[in-house]
């Protein structure tokens with residue numbers, strides 16, 4: 001059974017323009033799905049329909065096999081982690097209280113909460129000493145890490161992430177991406193991750209969905225989308241940027257080292273490539 005399912009889902013806001021247009025999609029437990037597409041194509045709308053922040057005009061959205069219309073909204077939201085760009089930590093609460101926010105609502109024992117906070121803070125790559133700090137005492141990247149820890153606290157199977165690392169500098173962004181890959185594998189979470197960054201979508205997703213005007217233009221592995229685009233739109237969307245991000249990083253690093261150490265001349269590398277392409 002899919003953990004999330006969209007069946008003939010439609011959504012329009014104003015002018016009856018369909019922002020989500022007959023969306024059909026099944027997501028299974030343990031998948032890391034990245035959702036990519038141009039600004040305004042409906043990525044956030046699609047994501048927010050999963051935790052009932054937006055209701056469809058037509059069709060059915062099922063979570064854990066149950067139509068979201070039949071879910072109690074608070075229960076549904078508590079069973080789904082949600083991480084957004086401006087993470088919205090509570091400024092007057094310590095990091096520990098922020099992480100344990102949902103557990104407090106659920107009246108979980110203090111001992112268990114302390115243990116959870118200790119484990120989660122380390123899981124997201126921060127030292128336990130951060131637990132007593134306030135959000136204003138953290139960098140942007142550290143705040144996003146705490147946001148991820150908070151989303152994991154109630155141990156939901158599903159985590160929705162909407163451009164979670166969008167406002168973080170490149171180095172921190174890379175390290176956050178690596179952490180989330182590890183966390184997802186280790187805890188076998190189902191993650192739906194919205195981004196407009198091609199490299200990020202290809203790096204993280206076990207399945208990548210390219211949305212175009214509220215419809216799925218193509219979905220599949222990164223190899224499918226880059227090497228077997230099924231339309232001009234997909235081909236143009238990824239272009240050379242997509243191809244570059246498929247290049248094996250280890251080989252590129254080795255090559256770079258060789259060029260730096262003058263074991264090889266970069267012009268020779270181009271000559272070899274020309275031999276293959278001409």
Ligand SMILES: Nc1ncnc2c1ncn2[C@@H]1O[C@H](COP(=O)(O)OP(=O)(O)OP(=O)(O)O)[C@@H](O)[C@H]1O
Pocket residue numbers: 013014019037038039040041042043044045046196
């Ligand atoms: N509450 C709303 N009322 C009216 N129109 C809306 C509302 N929310 C979103 N829209 C419109 O719906 C379209 C899709 O918005 P959505 O936020 O889903 O796009 P997106 O793909 O996530 O875009 P971005 O990458 O820019 O965040 C946009 O044209 C937006 O202006």
